[in-house]
Amino acid sequence: MAITKETLDKARAWFAAAPSLVLDGIELRDYQVEAGWQSYLHDSLVVLPTGLGKTIVALLHSCPLRV
Secondary structure, three states, X not given: OOOOHHHHHHHHHXXXXXXXXXXXXXXXXXXHHHHHHHHHXXXXXXXXXXXXXXXXXXXXXXXXXOO
């Protein structure tokens, strides 16, 4: 199941408005949203190389985006 534009938009809005995150210029990327969404749907492990935003994926996995 591919991620929809609506889900991407909701993820970006949540990410930008999350009061507990100190973003300091961290940019949310589409592949991070896709990985977080797929890991939520399939309860799976995400493996990415260093520096590609696994922490952001983990935050997105637990965010209230349940579309």
